[in-house]
Amino acid sequence: AQKVTQAQTEISVVEKEDVTLDCVYETRDTTYYLFWYKQPPSGELVFLIRRNSFDEQNEISGRYSWNFQKSTSSFNFTITASQVVDSAVYFCALSGAIQGAQKLVFGQGTRLTINP
Amino acid sequence: GAVVSQHPSWVICKSGTSVKIECRSLDFQATTMFWYRQFPKQSLMLMATSNEGSKATYEQGVEKDKFLINHASLTLSTLTVTSAHPEDSSFYICSAKIAGSTDTQYFGPGTRLTVL
Numbered sequence: 001a002q003k004v005t006q007a008q009t010e011i012s013v014v015e016k017e018d019v020t021l022d023c024v025y026e027t028r029d030t031t032y033y034l035f036w037y038k039q040p041p042s043g044e045l046v047f048l049i050r051r052n053s054f055d056e057q058n059e060i061s062g063r064y065s066w067n068f069q070k071s072t073s074s075f076n077f078t079i080t081a082s083q084v085v086d087s088a089v090y091f092c093a094l095s096g097a098i099q100g101a102q103k104l105v106f107g108q109g110t111r112l113t114i115n116p
Numbered sequence: 117g118a119v120v121s122q123h124p125s126w127v128i129c130k131s132g133t134s135v136k137i138e139c140r141s142l143d144f145q146a147t148t149m150f151w152y153r154q155f156p157k158q159s160l161m162l163m164a165t166s167n168e169g170s171k172a173t174y175e176q177g178v179e180k181d182k183f184l185i186n187h188a189s190l191t192l193s194t195l196t197v198t199s200a201h202p203e204d205s206s207f208y209i210c211s212a213k214i215a216g217s218t219d220t221q222y223f224g225p226g227t228r229l230t231v232l
Contacts, residue, residue, distance in 0.1 A: 033219050043207060045160075045223035047118075091159065097219070104150070104211075104221055106159045 002027045004094050006107035013082055014115050021077045021110045023092030029053075031097040034068065034075045035104070040088040051075065052097070082114045117143050120212050122224035129200055130232055137195045137227045139210030145190035146212035150221060151183070154207040166193045190215065200231040 003026040013019050025034065036048040049059065051068050059066050063080045079086055092107040119142040129135050139149055147168045152160040164185050165173045172185035182204075184196040193212075197204050207228050211221040 035220070037223070042225070043209075043228070044225040045209065045211075047220060047222060050220050095219075095221075102148075102213070102219075103162055103165070104160075108159045111157075 002029075002032075002094050002096070002105045004092050004105050004107035006090075006092055006110050008110045009108070010111045010113070012113040012115060015084055016081050018078060018080050019082050019112065019114075021079075021090050021092075021112065023075045023077065023107060025073050025075065025092070025094045027094060027096075029096050033095050033097055035093040035095070036066065036075075036077050037091045037093065038088045039091065039109070045091070048077075079112075084114045084116055087112060087114045118214065118220075118222040119143050120210065120222050120224040122208075122210055122227050124227060125225060126228040126230075128230045128232065131201050132199055134196055134198045135200055135229060137197075137208055137210075137229075139193045139195070139212070139224050141191045141212045141222075144212075145215040146193075147190060147215045148213045149187060149193040150211045151185060151193075151195050152209045152211070154209060154226075156207075160209060163195075197229065200229070202231045205229055205231045 005024045032053045034051045038046040056068050065078045067076045089109045089111045091109045093104045095102050095104045121140045123138045149166040151163045153163050154160050162175050163178045166185045166187040168187045174180045187193040207226050209226040211223045
């Protein structure tokens with residue numbers, strides 16, 4: 001069975017601080033995808049990143065960076081110099097990569113509040 | 117690219133009536149669409165997988181006669197909540213995968229259903 005755990009239910013920081021959102025996953029698949037989605041107060045899920053299990057390179061996109069550690073089954077997300085607009089609920093998710101096994105399994109989400 | 121729309125964005129109905137929610141992929145064809153339900157401050161729960169031209173696959177515990185899903189074209193899937201009751205009040209979100217793709221799901225903006 002697949003499982004995603006986001007242990008941090010809520011995080012609150014002051015603007016310009018760096019913040020890391022943790023994600024730990026469980027799967028028996030050898031090939032899988034990991035995702036991060038952002039859900040602002042409007043409700044729409046915004047796709048942030050997809051990582052293939054074969055690609056352990058870390059990725060940076062502007063103020064966002066992701067650290068994929070297969071050895072610890074973690075896919076953590078860091079926001080550098082946080083801004084108020086980053087306030088949202090962030091979901092980590094996992095899916096199989098084989099046709100027919102592509103259901104997304106979501107973590108419980110981390111509510112991030114950036115205070116001015 | 118990869119834009120998914122939902123209509124309506126919110127709906128209020130009386131108990132016992134049926135409500136139809138539309139999910140459209142605007143700039144791509146989607147052979148597979150997914151329907152999720154989200155309760156306040158909770159994660160997304162997959163309800164069913166909708167495949168174009170075939171019957172939807174429902175998750176365990178989801179009543180297929182209550183939540184009717186139709187995926188009549190490569191750009192449209194509909195979810196009908198039949199004989200709605202107050203406990204059906206929730207945020208319903210659809211997602212779609214690009215035809216031929218095995219990875220990223222793109223999400224619609226969601227529909228907030230309130231049953232009085």
